[in-house]
Every structure is written in structure tokens, then in C-alpha cells.
Amino acid sequence: MTGLDLLLAIFGVAAIASGVQVFRTDSMVRASFLLLLSFIAVGVMMLLLSAPYLGMATIFMMAVEMMVMALFMVAFMMNPAGLNPMMMVHQHRFSIGAGAFAFVGLAVFVLVADFPRNAVDPEQPAIRALGHELLGGSMLIFETAGVTLLAAMVGAVILSSRNGRYGAADEGSRPPGLEPGGEPAGRVPEAGGGHHHHHH
């Protein structure tokens, strides 16, 4: 076991541990920061694996995202700062089993697998290669990603933006009535929407 392996193992354990903690903490904000911690550990591992760009990208992108997530939770969700401790889980034992099973299964496959041994040259200009790939061979993929991001942005705005150019954007956004001017057909949602098992 080389030093690199040791470092990788340490950060790996850190990533896993903080990952586990995400679901053990009783505050969502804390959970999102634990997740960020886990991502930072993963990003460091990437750096160790000679992928500087990806490592940094992961760390920064996730940092931003987790900030958004935290803000989001403060804005929308209940229990923003872990004021009242809670454990909101279902099918808990099955989930533990499934997670463990997935891990064991993948681990077994990984350990018995006969991967090609073809390590990257640490001196290789990884970032430049990536750039070439994006604008060369994988141009189409790159462009598709662009379109996808556009679509995601438009979609997110459509779904979440309350204020359109003509006032409340959601108003009238419902199926036509079965009779003109009547209620739409089909199952009728109960007034007020979903049930609430807990607090509010």
C-alpha cells in the first residue's frame, strides 16, 4: 500500500463517514453541509487521481449547489435549522438492507473483476485533453448538454416562477373543464392538497 493509497483511503473513509452522517443528523441544513463535506472528500480523491480539473469542479460546483440547497431549505422547508429534532424515514430496515446489498454486490464484482491495467500518465495534460474532446470527438455530446441545460433552465422557470408577465403565472394552469367553465374531469384533488403527518 503506497502513500497515495493511504491518502485515498483516508479521504474515502471521510467521504463515506460524512455521507452516512447526512442521513443521521436531524437538521437538513446540517445534512447539506455534511453532504458538501463528503463531496469535498471525493473531489480531493479525484485530485489525487490526477484529475485536477474534475476535482476542483466537483468541489466548487457542489459548494455552490449546497449553498443553494441550504438556502432553499430555509426558504421552503420545515425545520430549517434543526430546531425540532426529527427522523423522517420510511421502510428503514429495507433501505439499510438494500444499501448494504448494493455495496456488497458492487464490491464483490469490483474485487473479482479483471479490469484492464492501463494507468494514466500523471504528466499528461488532462485538462487540455478534455478540452479537445469536448470540442472535437464529443462535440455532439457537449452540444446536447448545452441544449439540456437550456431546457432545464426553461423548465425550472416554468415550474417554479410564480410571477409571469401577466400576473400570477399559475392561475388558470389547469385542464379545461369537462363542461365549458366547469371542473376538469377525473379524480378531484382534496382541498388544500396533501396530508401532513407532522408539524407545520
Place this chain on the structure above:
Amino acid sequence: MSMPIGDVAPEIAVILTAVIVLLAAAFTPQRLHWLGAPIALAGLGIAAVLCAGQLAGPPRISFSGVWAVDGAGVWARLLIVAATALVVVLTPGWFMTDRRHGEYYAMLLLSTVGAMFIAGAADLLQLVMGVLLSSVTGYTLAAYHRDWALSVEAGMKYFLIGALANALLVLAVTLLFGLYGATGYGEIAAAIGSAPAPAPQGIALAGLALAVVGIGFKLAAVPAHTWMADVAEGAPAPSAAFLTVVPKIGAAIALARLLTLFPPEVIAWRPLIATLSVATMTLGNLAALWQSDLRRLLGWSSVSQSGYALMAIAVVGLTEQALPALVFFLAGYAAANVAAFAAVTHLRGRTNIDDYRGLATVRPGIAAALTLALLSLVGIPPLAGFVGKLLLFWATIDAGYAWLAAVAAANTVASLFYYLRVLGPMYFHTETHTVPSLGRWALGGTIAAGAAIIGLGVGAQALLAPLASTSLLP
């Protein structure tokens, strides 16, 4: 490195149209948003012409192994465009009151592009991107009625299933990449071919299984089928028509394309797909049996139809009839399903099957269209669905999977029961009540889809002749 832009010209046309529609929507008052429909139709028309142009050329892989232009792919993209056009026609009446009416066309077109990318992808990464594009737009389309709880719930559920499915797909791609060192289909095939040990690796098996689930999500195949019924019921009717049909076309081709990479003697994927096919069609049919909501019933029937489509995929490569069967079946299915949803749309979303009593007396034309659609889904000749199922049976029997055909036949019998639960009361009750309808757009869509059902059945030769020599590149 070559960038034959022409090979993705149809996609570009659709994307540009989407952008135009989006801009138009931003600068026109809501009452003019319906103009998005003709614009979208024009764009789709151009895309269709461009697609048709690709049929002439030889099958080829372009964009450095990322993009396949082959018979199956081009026909699927053409189908996607055509089906979308029908859906576009259904839209204006339905969304008249929506403040974001115009943007709907843009989302629809972007989703179309996603499906097209899925159909043509020859690289795992391109496939993932296509699925992602198709998914995010799909969630939006499903949840488009922000002020309607069912729609929002359908969109959320679609998203939750999709997010996990897409994660699994990315995992699958990663595992395959680790094993074969590449994501392009050509390179993967070469890597498999040059592998010294023919024994399959667990990683490859897990990767393939994960990929099947991931793509199966778009196809609404077991086990990621659970969104289909919810979307069919809760989403806006045009979205439901779109989501039950268009992504499936792309996904079916993509699944076939991916599976043919793996030699069946090394990885026994045929029994897997056959099992999946049986599970999907049976589950869909059983769940549809007692539905009292027509849209939900159509959703479940759509699951079972995916099961039939998987029959062709299970035998792809074993018989030259498999690909024509797959494409033709998808075409027939698209026509029938869109026709059914078009009828529902035209009747302002009428969905309780009890509300359909006596429809034949009040609105014989719409009743006839719905009848054609449902009978075509059963596979009654000479409608499109019949030819499709015939070819599926043909392919499976020819490939030695006669048992699969027998199971499908038994399922068809069971399915007749629930389709008749809708049809019977339509004709056998004579009580009359007024049945308001939506308008000329949806009516036009219904007629067009109904005509397609008959046309594809009676004039099957027109599509079958070119399909006979169709190809599927790895």
C-alpha cells in the same frame, strides 16, 4: 474528426424551432400563444423532410462514433417527429387558459429532440445526455398544470422515478466504461471482441442490467414502469399522449442498439429481455383490468404495449424481421395511443369510463376514432396494431421464441377485456346527454391519428417495404 452537420440537421431544425417558439412566446400576448402550434408544426415538417432525406444515404456512424444514422434510427426519429406533430395539434385548445401556453411548445420540441437523440445515440454518453434531455423536459410537461394537484403530483413522481433511473444509467455507463475503456459503441464492440476470456464479468452483467433498467424507465418497462399510469392520468392530456409514446420510440431503438453490442452467447441478454417483456406486458394488463379511469387505463395499457415492443428487442439480430417488427409496432402503437388521447382531449379530458356511456349515439365520429384506437391496441385487423403485432409474433416465432408469442397472445386476450369495458358501454347504452368538446384543433388531431391507424394497417406495404432492408448499427 468529422462534423457532418447534415446528420443532425433534423434535430437542429427542431431545436431552432423551439428557440423561435420560446422567443415568440416571450414577445406575444397570451391570446396569440396558439401561434406556437403552427410554428412548431412547420419546424417539425422541416425536420421530417430532413429526416426523410437521410433515408436515402447509406447507414453510417458520424461525429466520431457518437451518432448513428441508420435505417432503424432514422425511421424512429421520423416517427418521433410525426407523433409530436400530432400532439402539437392537440395542444392549443387544451392550454388556452394557461399563462405559459407558448412555452409548452418549446418544451414539447425540446423533449422531442431528446427522444431523437436517444434514438440516434451511438455512444453511451450521448445516450445519457439524450435521456437526460428527454427526462427534464418530460417532468416539466407532466407537471405543466401548476394549478392542478394531480398534474403536479404526476410530474413529481415522474421526476423521482426518473432521477433514480438516470442515476442508475450513469452508474451503468461508468461500469461499462471501466471495463471496456470507452463509451463509443464501436469501440466497446471492438473491446468485447478482442477480450481474451469469453466469460462475462460480473461488472459487465451488473452494468448491462443497470442500463436496461435505466433505458427501461423511458420505455416504462418493469421495474421502472410505475410512473406511466400516474402520468397518463395526471398530466395534461397532450403531455400524456406525448409521454406515453415519443420517449418510448427512442428508448426502444436505443435499447436494441445497446444490446446488440453484446454477443448473446457471452451475456445471455435474450432471456432477460424476454422475461422483462413477459413481466411488463402481464403487469400492465393486469393492472389495467379494473381501471375505471380511461386515461389511467390507457397508461397501464401503454405499459403492456411496452412489453410487446420488448418482444422484438429480445430477438433482435436473430431474425431480420425483428427490426421492421419493432419499428412498425411502434408506429402502430403511436398512432393508436395518440388517437385515444386525442379523443380524450377532444372530449375535454372526459376520463371516467362511465361518462363514455352512449357516446356512440351522441358523438359517433369520436366514438369511432376511440374504437379504432382501442381495437388497434388489441390488434384487430386490418388496423395498424394488427400488422404490428403480427410482425412481433412473426419475429419471435421465427427466432424460436414461440413461447413468448404465446404469452403475448394470452395477454392480448386479457387486454381485450378492459378495452371492451370502455367500448361496450359506448355503444350499448343509448342514454343521451350532451358531450361538450374542445374545438377544431383536437378534432383534427383525432381524425389524423384515426386515419393513420387505418392507413398504416391497410397500407402497411408503404412502410414495410423500406423497413424490410432497415439496419441497426452498433
Place this chain on the structure above:
Amino acid sequence: MTLPIVLLVAAALIGVGLYGALSQQSFVMLMMGLELMLAGVMLAAVAFWSRTAGGAPEGQLLAIVAMAVMAVEMAIGFALVTAVYRKRQADVTESLDMLKQ
């Protein structure tokens, strides 16, 4: 040894993520589970790029694609969570119980 270690970590992250996705009621927590899974995937992708694919650029691209999936899904996901919350005051999966059977 490097590859197995990293891959085991990735597998563990996927396992934990799956657990989270399966067990969390809250939409946001559930999505965190999915992100953790994708983090594992990205780690595995980089590991493969670095150790089995000899630095094939597609490996890096794969990691970016995984990241894009994560970002795009999360964006649309949050939008949906907003919409659902606004319409139904719902923030857990159990609240969405109208569409069934």
C-alpha cells in the same frame, strides 16, 4: 491496490446514497441520497479514467456528464419541489398519494 480502494469507496457511497434515496421521506433528503450515489459514480468514473482507461478523455467527459445529470436533475427537482409545495403544501413523498392503483 489504488483502483480497488477507490472503487470500494465509490461502491460505499453508492450504497449509502441508495439507502438515503430509499429511506428518506423528505424530497430534499431523498435527492441528497441520489447526489451521494452520483458522487460515487463520479469517483468511480475518475478512477477508471485514471487506472483502466489510460486517461481516455471520455473518462473525464463521463464525470462531467454525471455532474451535468446531477445539476440538471437537481435544478428541475427543486423547481418541482417548489411547485408541489405551493400547490399541495407537501414536502414528503407520502403526501403524494392521490395517484395510485
Place this chain on the structure above:
Amino acid sequence: MLTVAIVLPLVAAGVLAIYAGAGERSARWFAVAVSAVPLALLTIVWLGFETGRGAPTFQWVAEAPWIPTLGVGWRVGVDGIALAIATMSALLFVAAIAWPAETQGRARQYYAWLLFLEGVSLGVFLVLDLLLFYVFFDLSLVGMYFLIGGWGHGDARGAALKFFVYTLAGSLALLLAILALVLSTEPLTFDMRELIARQPLAGSQMRGGLVLLGFLIGFAIKTPLFPVHTWLPPAHVDAPAPASAILAGVLLKMGTYGLVRIPYAMMSATFARYALVIGIVAVVSILWGALVAMAQRDLKRRIAYTSINHMGYAVLGIAAAGAMLGGEETARRLALTGATVEMVAHGLITGALFLISGSFWQRTADYDLEHYGGLAGPAPRLTATTTLASFASLGLPGLAGFVAEFQIFVGTFAVFPWLAAIGLIGIVITAALFLQMLQQLFAGPLPQRLATFPDLGRIELAVLTVLLALVVIIGVYPAWLLALINSTAEILVGGSGTH
């Protein structure tokens, strides 16, 4: 010629369905006029049909490509057997359409569906393309479903649903078998003549057996044979009378006709291997149908079960005819001819009986035999026609049923003596049950509430007279019919016709 006979009713059905201006009377007369055309055309075909030695098997052949990629084409043509059954069907359709029916204010739709059914039924008998055959075979279910469900009585919707679902299962078994059969030959074709000539699967035991099983399931459900007959009684009981007549007279024939046309002709070696099994099933159907019919109190159910009995005779004849590849040609030819005559005769006789049962329903809305009695007094014409039809059905000589059953039994005896002997018991039971029915309906004291029971109307009488006259003519002098059928039976059975 044949194409017109198929397409014209279909087109007319479409016109009737769309043209909203047609009233009850005009719709009916339009439909009668249209339905008479195929009958006239088929009569012309019959007159022009060559029965001599050396005449081609299939005549009046016409072809047009439909889906050449799959080897499917619009191919029509007839041999003696098809022509006989098709002509009978055309006649029965004219009778059923002319029959004064209660259309519940939806005359246009009613006659449109009947015309549709006529087109597809004739299609089944006249096409020479296997896939086209299936298309029409399947469409007949659709037409009948809407007729039963839309104009039936009692639990008509349930019966229609059961009918459709059950028989569709048979259809699909048939489709799979057709595909498996066609796929075993090169080059691909659905041309029946070609397939008969090629005898695909002749050398393959296992696959041949499975394909035959598929055909048998498909046709047994349609025929129907024991034990897959249970869709029949409810369908008949709840259907409107003309639809019942068509169901029994025409649709059931598709099963037996299909048996002759496809497995018998196209895979004769396999068929011969399993002929005994088919024969046993047929004999069980004969006895079962007769026995169960005897226990029925419901007029229509009783007639329905006799259909199972009679179709059993036809299948027995077919099984005997196909039992061997060589030897006993004369007897087997007799059996096949008899089976075909049985199809024609059963169509006419049972068609008439079901129309008669419709007369009962229209007058009293009651099928319970025990509620009737003494009707010979107020309704002598009804009595006479029912008696004649019943005697024809129980196989009295001088009427059509006897010509059929005698040939079947005699022909079968040479091949399967025991089956023929056991099957004979059926004719005693049918005699008992029909006479008991006649007695119940017409003899004894007249219940007070039936005192004003009206006799047959003019149209009813005319329709029944035509059908029964043909029954008598076939019974007394069947040479014209037998010559036609035998010319084909000779080819199908093989051997010389010197006896």
C-alpha cells in the same frame, strides 16, 4: 366477381353507417337489396363452376398485391366446398337481414353491422390468402360482438363480452399457428394454393404437432367443440334472432371450413397422425351436445346445444376424411362430402330454427319451453315450419340433414368404425329432444295467455319458406350440391373417383 361479393357489403355498411338520412324501412330494404347481390354473384359463379375431371381446384381466382414484403396479397377464389358454404352464407344473410327485427331505433347501425358481417364472412370463405383469411376471421368477431351487445336481450353485454374474449383467444391461437406454418417454408408466402402444394412441416413431428394444436384450438373454439363450447349458449340466448342465425349458420362454419382449408389441406400428414384424437373429440361433442341439449328448458339454449352436436358430426367427417394418406378413398371422400353438406344443411336448418326462436321471443319475450303449449291451434304456420325444421335437424331422410349425416357416418365407419357407431347414438337423442320440444311448444292444452298468439307474419313465412324449401330440395335431390362438393373432395382426399 368474388371481390365484389366481399367488398360491396362492406362498402354498403360504411355508407349506411355514415348516411344519417336512412330511416328504418329504407335502411332495411337497402340492406336486403345489397345483400342479395353477393347471392346473385355467387349463383353465377356456381353456374360457371367446372366440376369435371381436370378442372382446376380453385376457380374464379383473382389476385392483387397487398403486402408483397410479407407475401400477403388479395387473393380470392373458390373450390367446391368454399363455394357451397359461401353461397349458403349469402342466402342466410339475405334471410337474416330481411327478417323483421326489433332494431331499437337504431336501424341504420343494425343493418350496417349485418352487412359488415356479411362482407367479412364471405371473405373468410372466398379468400385464398392465409393472412387475409385471418383478417376476416377476426373481424367476424367484431361484427358479432356489436350485434349481440347492441341488440341482444337479457345479459347481452356480458354474453357479447364473453363471446369476444373467448373467441379472440381462439383467433390468436390460430394466428400463431398460421405464422408458424408459413415461417417454415421458403420463399415466404401466404398463398393458400402454394402452401397446399408445398405441405410445409410434413417432415417435422414436433413442430407439426404444435402447429396443428394451435389450429385445432383456434378452430375448436370457433366450431365449437367440447370442452371449449361454453361461450356459445349465452351468446345465442342473448343475441337477437337474426344474429343468432348468422352466428350458428355462418360463423360456426368458419371453424369447420378452416379445419378443412388449412390443417387438413396444408399439413395432411400431421393431420392424419392426429385424426383419431380429433375424431374422439368430435364424438364427445356429438354426444355431449345432444345430452345437454335434452336437459335444457330454454328453447334457444336447446337449439344452441344441438349446434354443438351437429358441428361434431361435421368434424367427425373431416377427421375421418383426413385420417389416412392412402386407402379407403371412397369412404373418406364420402365423409368429407358429408361434412360439407352438414355445414350447408346446418346453416340452413339451424338458421331457420334460430329465426323461429326469434319469432317466439318477439311475441312473448320468453324462451321457457314449459310456459308454452298448444300453439298448433293459433299458429299452424309456425307449427309447420318448426316441425319441418326440427325434423330436418334430427336428420329425417328427405331433408338436408340426413344427406349429410348419412354420408358422414357411412364414410367414417370405414375408417373409425367405433367412433361412427358411438356417434350414431347422437341421432336418437336429437330425435328425442326435438320431438319433446315440438310437443312442449305445440301440443297439449293452450294456456289462456297464449290465446291471442299471432301466427307467422308474411315476411317471416316467406323467409322460412325459402330456407326450408332448400332444405327439402337438398334432402330429395342433392345431386347438384354433391357434384360440386365432390369435385373438391376428390382432390382433397385423393384417389380416383371410379366408384
Place this chain on the structure above:
Amino acid sequence: MLWLLAIVPFVVAAGLAVARPRERRHLAYTAAGTLALTLVLALAAAIEGWSAGLVWGPMLRLQAELVPLSAVVATTIPAVALPITLYAAVHEDQRGITRLIALLLAFVGAMELLVIAADLLTLLIGWELVGACSWALIGHHWREAKKPAAGRYAFVMTRLGDLGLFVAAMAAFAGTGSFTYTALAELDGPLLELLTAGILISAAAKSGQVPFAPWLFRAMEGPTSVSALLHAAAMVAAGAFLLARLHPVLGPVPWFGPAAMGIGLVTALGGGVVATLQADAKKLLAASTSAQFGLMFIAVGAGYPAVAVLHLVMHAAYKALLFLAAGIAGERTGSFELAEMRYGRALPGIAAVTAVGSLALAGVPPLGGAASKEAVIAAAGHSGPAVAVMVAIVGALSAVYATRFQLLTYGRGEREAARSPVRLETAALAALAAASLLLSAVWVPAVHSVAAAWLGELSASKVWELVVSLLAVGVGIYAGRLLVLTYPALGSTGSAAALADWLGLPAAVHMLIGRPARAMARAAAVLDDRALDALPRSAAVMGRHLAALGGRFGELLADGLPLGLAQIVGLGGNDVRRMQTGMTQHYYAAMAVGTAVLTFILLWGAWA
């Protein structure tokens, strides 16, 4: 040309059915004319040797010809039918008289067809048509529920026997490829035995032999004229005729003779006893018919078909006469109770005419009936003296019941007739009596030898046989007289009545055939509705369970209804629907498990 024999009566019958003349006179003349024409045609055909053929199909050919035996019967039929029909036209109820006459004519036509047949197919056609006519005739008075039931009984019983003829035809075709009588000569081995058995059974059924005899009793529900024709010349005569006609084919079968004689003897003795104990005039005659046809069976069995035919002719003449006489007496009494009659004083003329018939039945020389009976005894004697003696006992029994009949119907008594018979009735009786007397000519050796030359060998009686027979007749007549004096109401009560119902045979038939058949039918129907339909008990039932969930299905199970395939499918439908819980976490779990399963399938595939 020969077809005309059958066609003429049929065409006239059809004409009557359409034209429906109601006037009795017109009916009488039309019928008489038709039958006379038939008679003339029969004579002409016999003399000219007509034959005929009709092609049905390449393998089916109807053929007709007259051999001497059939010529005799073909002439006898219209000859006997003529007076019967005349009588019917004036005697029977006005209601339905046209139908009755038309059917009687059709009956004659069918019988003629049967007689002229030269192949089994034609025979079968005539054979069954005769049965159908008898159904309609016996059930003539359809308003009384009992009568059509009797017709049905007769038809079904004889049709049961007809199966024999079907079997015979099948065997003939299997052996020779055709149905003609001439081809039957080629037949041998098991097929021939099958043919013989079939024909024997059919003949026994038609001729009212044991065990089919009871139908003749039930047939008495028909009008008198119908009974007369049925017993004298049509229907019943067909069996004996057929055996005689086909004797050249059947004779060589070793067991045929004994079998036919056995059946004949048992029936003759049984019938004799039944007739002796009978309290009903028509049933007495019916039982005697069975007995007399038993004699004909004996004659054929012994190898003397000509004797059988001779007896058939004699029997036709006197039995028709007796039935008509019974009808006249019965009409005045209102029933056929023998104990209630004795019109000797009231109707002396009729009594005298009837006496001719009774004496012929009793076998008193020099009447024709005696001659043919003696010939039967002589024929039987060839099989051993014991047989001859038994036939003589049959003769004695004949004498007993003939005497009873005569004395009880037209013996001297106090009854007064309400009205005298009309002229035509009397004429009909007289004509038949004259015929019986005329047939006595057969005792004249010259006539006898001519008949023998034409018909075939007529066995000559030995002296002791003649003596025994005549003694037996004498004893019989004496016993009959004694019975009438001592037990005038014999057979109406007690064990005699029980025996008189054909020795309990009808009950046995009912127990052995009728009941099991009906029970089987009912059981089959129940099974059909329950079990068979349950497997795919499809939509109708499923529809009813639309609203039903688990509990309802459990109830069904408890009721013991078998769960059908469709029900399982329907149940599955409900279960699968419930799997769609609406809870996303369950969908996630399904996906996780599904992925694992798919991986395992692939792993398993890699292993296998």
C-alpha cells in the same frame, strides 16, 4: 317410373295439405282415387318389371326394383289402405280430418318407397319416413298431451332400432363400396354379421318384436284408422318384409335363423299371453300383431321368406278388418273397454263381417289366415318338432284371443248402438272381409302352387302338424269362450292387468333406457354449466365481480365454485393494482429489487 309408386301418394298428400278441402266426400274420393292409382301402378310395375334409379352423388345412388316378394307387398299396401282410408274419411273426427288423410297417403307413399327399394340408402329413407309419418299420425289428436307423447315414444323407440339399419348401411359400404342389395352378396366375415345384426334389430324394432314391443301399445293412442293401417300394411309390416326381402343375404349367416326364430317365438308366445289377458280391444289387437309378426320372423328364420310374406298378406287383410270393427264398437262405447261392448244384437251385419276376420285370426280353415299359419308351423317343423308344437301353441293362443275379441265386441249382448255405421264404413269392412275370404283360395292346390312358383318355396305341412294345430285351434276357441263366460272383465284388474301391459316390458325399458338417458342429460347439463364453463368462466362472471374485492372471492370459494382462470386473472388484476400504492418509496424499492433481479438473471444466464 317405379318412383311413381311412392311419389303419387306423396304429391297428393302435399296437394291436400295446401288445398285443404274440408268436405269429407271430396277427401274420400281423392284418397280412394290416389290409392287405386297406386294399386294399378303397383300391378303394372309388377307385370312390366319396372325399375328406377336416381343419382344423388357420385357415390350415392338411389335404386328401386320389384322382385316378386316386394311386388306382392307393394300391391297389398294400397289394396289394404284403400278401404282403411275410405273408412277414415267418414269415420274420424272432423277436426283435422284433412291432415289425417294427407298423412295416411304419405304413410302409404313412404311404405311403398321402402318396399320398392333396391339399396340400403333408399330403404333407409323410406324406413325413417314411415317412422316420421307414424309420429304425426299417432299424435293426431295433439290437444291431449298424452297422444303426441305416444307418437314421440313410438318414433324414438323405432329410431333406436333404426340405428341397426344405419350400421348395416355403414357395414355394406365399408365392405362393398355401395349400398345395393345385389352388392351385398359380396359381403362376408364380420361385416356381414354386423349387417345381419343391424337389420335384424331394425326389423324387430319396426315389427314390434321383443324388446321393442311396447311402442305398439303406446301407438294405440292414435285414431283407429291409423292403427289399422299401421298394423296391417305399413310400418309394422316393414320389419318382416325387410327380413324376407334380404333373406338371401342374411340366410347364410349361421346364427341368423336361430336368432330370428328365437325373437319371433318369444314375441309370439308373449304377445299371445298379453293379448289373451288384455281388457282393451285395440291393445288386444296390438299384442296380437306382435304375435303374428313373431310368426313371420319364425318363418324367415326357418328359411321360408315366402311363407312370411304370405302370412303378411293374410294378416294385413284380417287385421285391418278387425281394427276397423273395433273402431266402430269403440266409437259407440266411448272407450275400447272390451267389457263394455257386445254389439252383436245391435249391429248384426258388422258382427258377421267381423267374424270372418276373427276366424282368420284364430286360424280356422278354410280361411287364408289358417293356410299361412299352417305353412309357418310346417316351416318351423324343419327345425324340430318341438318348435312346431310351440308354434301350434301360439296358434292356440291366437284362437283364444280371437274368440275373446269376437265374443266381447260383437257377441250377443244388451247394448244398443246409438247409430248405425254409415255406408262407406260398412263397405270398407265388407271389402276387407271379402278379401280375407278371397285369400282362402290359397288352400286350392292350383292357386297354392302358382303362389309358390312366384313367391318361392311354401313349405307343406306334415299330417301330424296339421292335426296338432287344428286341435290347438279347437282348444283355443273353447278356452276363449270359457274365459269370456267366466271372466268377462279379464285383464282390467289384478295381476292379469299387470301382465297385460306387455309383461312389464315398458317399465323395464323406461328403467333401463329412458331414465338413465334423461339422468345423464341432466347431469351433463349441470356439469356443462358449472365445471366446464368455470375454467374460462370469463367476462360475464368477472363483470359481476367488478365491484367485488377479496372478501367476495373468498365467499365464492366457500360456496365451492371452482375458481376459473379468468377469475384468477381478475383477482390478479386487483392485486397488481394494489401494488401501485401511490407511495414513491415503494416504487424505488421495486426498482432496486428489480435491478438486483435482472442482474441475477444475467448471472444465472452466464452460469447456465
